[in-house]
Amino acid sequence: MTHQTSAQNQRAIDLARETLAIEAEAILTLQKNLTQKNAEKFAYAIELLLACKGRIVVSGIGKSGHIGRKIAATFASTGSPAFFVHPAEASHGDLGMVTQHDVFVAFSNSGETSELTAIVPIIKRTGAKLIALTGNPESSLASLADSHINVSVEKEACPLNLAPTASTTAALAMGDALAVALLDARGFKPEDFARSHPGGNLGRKLLTHVRDVMRGGAEAPRTNIKASITDALLEITSKRMGMTVVVDDSQKVVGIFTDGDLRRLIEKNIQFQGTSLKDAMTPNPRTISPDLLAAEAVEMMERHRINQLVVVDANGALMGALNLHDLFAAQVI
Incomplete structure (x- = not known):
């Protein structure tokens, strides 16, 4: 050379x-x-x-x-x-x-x-x-x-x-x-561009909806508000999302119980047996519609500095859940 x-x-x-x-x-x-x-x-x-x-x-x-x-x-x-x-x-x-x-x-x-x-x-x-x-x-x-x-x-x-x-x-x-x-x-519009570029990164961002990446049905972690904290922990472990959605008898979302909530209970030396799930959960969690773009879920997570989102229908009933890992897997981010 x-x-x-x-x-x-x-x-x-x-x-x-x-x-x-x-x-x-x-x-x-x-x-x-x-x-x-x-x-x-x-x-x-x-x-x-x-x-x-x-x-x-x-x-x-x-x-x-x-x-x-x-x-x-x-x-x-x-x-x-x-x-x-x-x-x-x-x-x-x-x-x-x-x-x-x-x-x-x-x-x-x-x-x-x-x-x-x-x-x-x-x-x-x-x-x-x-x-x-x-x-x-x-x-x-x-x-x-x-x-x-x-x-x-x-x-x-x-x-x-x-x-x-x-x-x-x-x-x-x-x-x-x-x-x-x-x-x-x-x-x-951007959506029109995405339809002619379905294989590209922009196409994935603009054509992938929340319902396409969320974990729905039996895969969505859920625990009835009347259940114990132990039941909630078992659901968190089983579904591997670092949280469980807390619902009432009609499946409407009333809260979320996360690994962070668990750590706070331990730090305060609070006994699980004497504490209701309602008192331990985080009420009014961030929710998103299944019809919105997955890219909007990313933006919401970044804006609120959270790792999970609860997916609900128009009546607030649980439809599914998703986290950053799901969005990474779908190559939305």
Whole structure:
């Protein structure tokens, strides 16, 4: 393994800083230019996407194609059916996937990409709307577009000013801006995002409800208020939750008896036989509905600094219980 000299290391660091500065400036320039005419074109693009009755078809070639694939995925994951089509493949049959109800989004820095300019007239004839993101407002794609969004940059971050760097960053940022504005216009909510990401951490948090992780039925620790403290201790040991829920004859929750309550009795030298469970329990425990999200149970536990929650129905009757271990096991936290 060869080691670079300190001068070579410093040059690498300087180039990294310059690259980040150039690309950051490119995005800031886009933001500054999003006024008046450019803003109107952006807003019209959102109108077209929002009115789309079919799907959003994204296309581009080379580095612009990579950006297009990412933006298509972002549209799809935020409530707008979308897919990517390679312009060269479109010329050989894939163009049949585009219908009059679709919106075609084309990425091309030059706006003159031959593979795109060859298929765009056909796409326009089908009746599909065209949104073009290019760095050249005078290009062929820009002139054919129903809405052209200017993503031009002053220069690339590449020292040779050749490799697509700042231009692809600008296109990516503007594509994300379209996706974010569109999801907001659709009224897209976190729950909607979770439904399209059921395998991810956010999906688990937003799709997992308390009833999915609680211990219900015979697994829920419960002790009648008329029972002895010894009975409560046996239930705590049996159910391994560090507590038992205290209920009345109608199964309504009246309290909770925990390991902490037990320690306090011992510290005060209180005899179990002469003490009723009602006097030893903690009344009015924290409760939660089974229909709430498990993430809300986590928030409640953290806010009140507790490790267990009692799950009750609308009438206050015991339905189950859960603790931090259950939430960890469900990968909610």
